[in-house]
Amino acid sequence: MKFTAATNQYDTVRRSQSREELTNGQMEKNLLTAIDFVASLPMSQQNNIKKHDDQETFAAMKDQLIQRKKLHYRCRHVTDSMCLIAVFGLVLMIIDTEMRLNEIETIIIVIIRPLIGVSTAILVGLVFYYHSLNMRLYAINNHIADWRVTITISTIAIILFEALVCAIHPFPYKNKGLSIFTLFNKSAWIQMFLTLPMFARLYLVARSVTLHSPLVNAASSRTIGYLNRVPITISFILRALLQTYPAGSWTCVMVITLLIATWALRACEAAMWLPKISVSPQPNDSTSTFSSAVWLTIVTFTTVGYGDVTPRTYCGQGVSTITAFFGVFASAVLIAVFTNKIALNRSEQSVLDFVNQINRARAYREKTVRIIQYSFRAWFLKRNGHRYRATFNSLYRLHSALEDSREIKQEQRNAVNGTESLLTMLSDVHDEQRNNDKSLTKLKNHIVHLEEKINGLENKLDVIVNMLSKNSPST
Template sequence: LFMIDNCADDWRIAMTWQRISQITIELTICAIHPIPGEYYFLWTTKLANKGGDIGSQWVPYDVTLSLPMFLRLYLICRVMLLHSKLFTDASSRSIGALNRINFNTRFVLKTLMTICPGTVLLVFMVSLWIIASWTLRQCERFHDEEHANLLNAMWLIAITFLSVGFGDIVPNTYCGRGIAVSTGMMGAGCTALLVAVVSRKLELTRAEKHVHNFMMDTQLTKRLKNAAANVLRETWLIYKHTRLVKRVNPGRVRTHQRKFLLAIYALRKVKMDQRKLMDNANTITDMAKTQNTVYEIVSDMSTRQDALEERLVSVEEKLTALQEQLDVLPEAITRCLAQHAERMEQRRNFLHPDTAVALSATPSGCGGSTSGNLGNSLNIGMTGNMNMGGHHPLASMSNSPLLPHSRSVPNAPSTMSLHPWPVSPVLPPVSSRTPHLVPETGGFRQQSSQQQQQQQQQHNNTPTTSQSVTRLTTQAGMGGLGTNQGSDTSPHS
């Protein structure tokens, strides 16, 4: 079995000195058997029932060999183990393995003593009584006729088993004496087990204990009330016979004082009994209350722990989402800046198509910094023209944060010739109102040529497009502020 359980290849691996000795003892016990045939031996002993005479009798070997055969009864325990439901049930074996319980004969006997202690103890005592009586008769029947009767042997075993020992029948041989001693030891153990089983059966259950404590508490409460009433009564009687009478009777006063003291002692005794009852009741109910309290505390802690874990998971998810958004933020900012720059470029091209056409007509070598050159050329050309003393509408409008539309301001000779300023039906002519805002074709051509020259110079000095755009924005803002502050005759003002 050990080889099968441990998948061993050689049987000598499973053999230890303990297993070898156990197997040897079992083989020896099972090998004892009566020999076929009739063989006798002379058995000499001292007869205690006949005045100490020495007697010899021829006894067959079967008597000697049949007594050790009762040692085979150990196989009953093994049969109980192998046929037990606890041993054959797979679920019970699994639970026992998880709890490190070894399913052996001792565990099975403990289980049976817990389930049906009275039945197990009764079967064991009756079996021991019958076996001991038969073996005592076998040892004593050849030397004394009184022991030849099985009932006398059973009487002797019963008296010895109960530790009484009348002494009317005594064993003669050492075999019988040994059986009597073994019976006395077994009787002491069985008596202790019987007392334990009976005391367990007589013990009150939890419900019965609660009822008993309630009844005792009610009785003690009544006794306490009676004792308190007796104290008050005797106090009143003592006061009555000492203060409210004309003539004090000492004998009656002493009687009431004696009863007063007895009532006080009775009151103290009842209070002590109540205290003891409360202590006993606390020992009964404390375990249940403690268990309920501990269960509630553990449940509360488990609920709080679950809520804390959920909050931690939520915080972790939020932090993860925030980290992802922070990781995507630089790309989004870069994309937004690029879209903003593209939209600004499209807006400039839409608002100033002539400038866009002029920039697109420039050489391809200057195409890398178109936006920067555009901003610089516009800023420098317009501010330079203003410094020269010309009052052109584009120069005054460049200082404004909103650039004027190209269709609203004439900015080319063709535009001047094809689309003149419309005549207002309400206001006087433009030349009489603001003569300095009337565009001049020749001056604007000269200004455009100067802007193209300055644009080429700025393109040669500009390193990158982003720096040109930044410089354009800064210069345009500063120039616009300066121009607006210095001139009050701009079209917007």
Template sequence: MVLDTELAWAGVCQWPLVPILLRGLLSASTLGLLGLILAFHIKDIQLYMLENGLRDWRVALGPARLGLILLELGVCALHPPPPPLGPPPPVRPGAGPGAGHAAAAVLGAPRRPHGHSAGGRGGAGGPGGGWAACGCAAPSPCAPLLARHPAALLLALALGAWVLSAWVLAACESGVPGGAGGLGATLWLVPITFLTIGYGDLVPGTICGRLVCLVAGILGVGCTALLVAVAAEKLEFTRAEKHVHNFMLGVECARKMKHTAATVLQEAWRVHRHRRRQEPARARRHQRRLLSTLHTFRELRLQHRALREQVNSMVDISKMQLVLGEISAGLSSGHQELRQRLDGLEWKLDALARRLGTPGAPPTPPGR
């Protein structure tokens, strides 16, 4: 899409089959992407059914999940259609590519599946099942990367947003009198807008350019907030604050576990009751709720276990410090006692030697 936009922008290729070929390849890649998304979701539902022991696929495919799949397909299907056959439309003098190619560039931007999963653990039914298959901002592998190197990841995303916004802004402002200018000028304008500085030396002259600058400013505010959040996350609590914080989290997690366990029993009873009444639709609805509640209960149990392990590790460190202090004190007292015994033994040996050498001589106490 970038190649098509640049060729149309420069006007160096007058062969009408080139844009048709490029747009056709873009449409073919979009159809392939939609097919891969459908195949992924079918496999995801099959794994979810296999993991939870389901026989009816309608239980796994709820209304919310179906809506997300349709929304994902609709977003990924957006792309500029191939141009009609025939001579190209006349271009007005001084019009340039402007908003038409900029809109095509936005529609033809790289798309990725917005994978998701509707509960369960492990495989495609886990919390990162769909995300792990598509490779976008997901629990795997970008979430560990965000946890380990948050500043580097935010910097890479900001640079990518700068370059893409500058290119789209250059496509919008090309050939417009009083516009922002070429790619070099937009590479200066976008970071200044992104960082919310705004010197005012360059101003976009088209509606498309103003929208791009508006989006760049919003992204800049969001990145600034994320950097502040990362800096706040790096601040550590004191030991007493950690104990209090973990205790409160443990109490809240235990309360949620009890509430979720009661909900599991309630939904299981409703599934049994609707099955006895021969109401399959309501039984499937409550079965979906039961599976979702079970998934929530598993996550709460894992969270509670992690909190307990963290508390135990903090307690173990405190106990280790106390034990090391007691061992050090015991070694010091044992050393003093051993020294006293050695002094007493030396005094007794001296006394015994004197008695053997000079009978009747009184023993000399130690220290004389």
């Protein structure tokens, strides 16, 4: 009964700590009372109370893990929904733009833009909901009691910027004559800035790929990341994906970029927005077709620039400029990926070097044999007085063999110099390890010598103590 009363009193005090109606004096008094109760208990009952606290701690940790798993799944489902809604809005925007370019007057064109507006509103709401879930997940991962503590100015700025990116869409109204160029169409630039930036919503695809990655879903990888203080972020996942599947992932990025740039260039050059040079109401036939836009995009992306097809609008020139910059970056990454793919590993490089060394040694022996043959033949022909032409041919072959042998010898020296740094490093490591072993052996011998001296001093002290005890006045 005494143990039960103490436990109940202790639990009451712990619950009372989290109540705001208790004052500091009351909390200190209750804590002192609980401590007095616990101190008056036997040791076995105190151990039982400690076990009870440990069980509560483990139960709290279990609840946090379960809550973390639920929040992670919810974030993933919300991101998938955002990705689908964003792609749905992009498809509707492309359909609306194509219908306005081709001047198709149907009831569908009146419905599409309101649908885009509704999907955009849902997408913006999901953005705020996702970030609230993400902040709660961050609070659980970092053992923060209240997730509202994680709200900072940078977090608010990121959320607002993401909401702004997702909120961009063409306004739901019907603009007559949009496909015909008019110099005083002031809404053309507004339509351009509200249509093309919608492709920025594709960043949600990268987030969805990140949340579906095994590095995020596997508990082992997350644990290793936490232990090594490596955050499993979108940047880390995408770089790991490029490192693991460089060809496939980068090919997908390039193809998607080319398709987006091609459609945007076609929409710009089909008199969708204000042209730069010509003020003719006719569209630019050279780049308004899809095939010509594909050709111009590929030529610009590869930084070739034949000049047979050129953009004639401000919008088309801007799209071409962005495509050219991305093409330079993509070419550099593609060269690095290709170089990494064709590079040999250490074992393969060792085998190749060994085979080349054997081939060079064989070729050097063959050239040496030919030098001896041609030297003896030239000496024999010159001594026996044969014709000058035969002697000259023998001397020419002799000098050719000498030149080839010098080249092979130089290649052997270069191959040795190439591996000299590795051999030197290995020899230095071996020498350092040998010196460390010698120092360790000397240290062990010194310790043994000190132990022997200490034992000798101990024996001498024992003898002195015995002699003093025998010669003491008590005896």
